[in-house]
Amino acid sequence: MPDINPRASEHAEIREAVRAACAPFDSAYWQRIERESAYPDEFVRALTAAGWLAALIPEEFGGGGLSLTEASIILEEINRSGANSGACHAQMYIMGTLLRHGSPAQKARYLPAIASGACRLQSFAVTEPATGTDTTRTRTTAVRRGDRYVVNGQKVWISRVQHSDLMLLLARTTPLEQVTKRSHGLSVFLVDLPDAESRGLRVRPIENMVNHETNELFFDDFEVPVENLIGEEGLGFTYILDGMNAERILIAAECIGDGYWFTDRARRYAGERVVFDRPIGQNQGIQFPIAQAYAHVRAADLMRYEAARLFDDSQPCGAEANLAKLLAADASWQAANACLQTHGGFGFAVEYDIERKFRETRLYQVAPVSTNMILSYIGEHVLGMPRSF
């Protein structure tokens, strides 16, 4: 039977190579990693070694120099294979801030190492316990003293810290009361992680619903050298914003990969499982939810390609990137639900992988950006309705 994704033959070279790279990491592998609450080290290493996570780094720095469309296909295929990009996607896109706003010296120093995987930059500390989504109220401060910034504060839900060599950190460098716009006075720093815990950074892992390494961070007079400031002091928030479109499109592609995985698994099982002397998929009560989820996955996929095309043409794509993320995350969640329901009790059995993927795809409704934030973007910036916060 042909692939349910009619575009699976486009960019065939990349798709096939990524599939081949993911193939050794089968269901048994992911079940073991999950059981041990471990980080999928071998998997990430294999993708790194093959260069997939360096897709967006220009060739002059040793990366793949691919378009965003192609990069998104890599993540789509990872999720489509039954794996979860969450363990590794950040290595692909966090470096964007460094690439766009870093100094030539910073880029020359870090990008080739990030491209080879020798340096893992897959952590970005933005969220805080007290301020949540309201990033401009970031309370973590970085105060300049001579050739250092001294950081104090707390972050939460900061992923992959234990599997990174470098972390980006958003902190306030000018107090909120002293800036004309709330979004001013925030800065982005590169933080060296290997010995950070001996220098005033405490890392406390958070047990959570998915097997995802994420942490609470406590900064206590933690020093960052001035040369680790990215771009200009005070402009950090705009630096973060201009990486958002790429990130949303890439996340949308992961959701699309999940969406096809769930609908594919659901339709197969619906055709095989016989109850009341007929395949359950013969019942429209089973068939229609799968068909409906599939329709939504396909539609979201079109929006993802449109957003990626605009991005690659250097055209404004804020609306499309946000729409793609919203539609794709909803579609994958709908597909997950249909798939779980189709499998009945077996959907809850670990060996089917569905309950794991179900939990994993649920995350896209909340992180890296929650659905309401996207809706408010669309309401305000696309539809011109009043700003709500």
Place this chain on the structure above:
Amino acid sequence: MKIAVCIKRVPEMDVTFKIAPTGKAVDETGLKWDMSDFDGYAVEAALQLTEKAGTGEVHVISLGPDVVQETLRKALSMGVAKAVQLKCDTVPFDAYAIGTALAAELKDGGYDLIMFGKMSIDGANGVTQFVVAELLGLPLVHACSKLEIADGKGSARREIEGGGELVSFALPAIVSIDEGIARPRYPSLKGIMAAKRKPLEVRPAQLGEVRLTIETMELPPPRAAGRIIGEGAAAVPELVALLQNEAKVL
């Protein structure tokens, strides 16, 4: 060391094939294509030989219409240095015609070693390498499961019924590769990017005379429906009787 590997683009086999309306070929609609499995082992083995020697290069050659460039590009992204398409509209069934074109290309290439998969997984004839060996007057080791080249000489292992056979041969030579020699690497992103800058030459195939054609193809007859005799131990005597008298397998 200069190595040439002859590779074929074949359909992936895990599908139910249909016959085209002409009755002489497989219906190609919806088929997915890739490098023939044994050819993939051969490319991998060739790359490993040059990597181990620290010198030399691997070329690949494929005969067929422009779609074979996809297969050639895959080999380039695995690490092969150069690819050649011997262009023709359709790939003839006759290995003599194909072998003639390959031999013409290989003759003056200065290759120390010419490699093939032991057979293509679609045609499953496994004779092209014999034709080329004959036309070029080179020794051929068929179906190697291990291969080593040292001091201008080769040695290989062949799997035979119940054991193995070790052979040695002088270069230049032709070897065809069995499974088990090496699992083909999958292309990396670096490899795919590098492949875009590598040469892919296209030349008309100098096909030999086609003396063998497919007249008709047919699918295996559909299997007769099964019969349920009964359930549990009570059904065993009748089952045994039927296996003895009707199916005659006991």
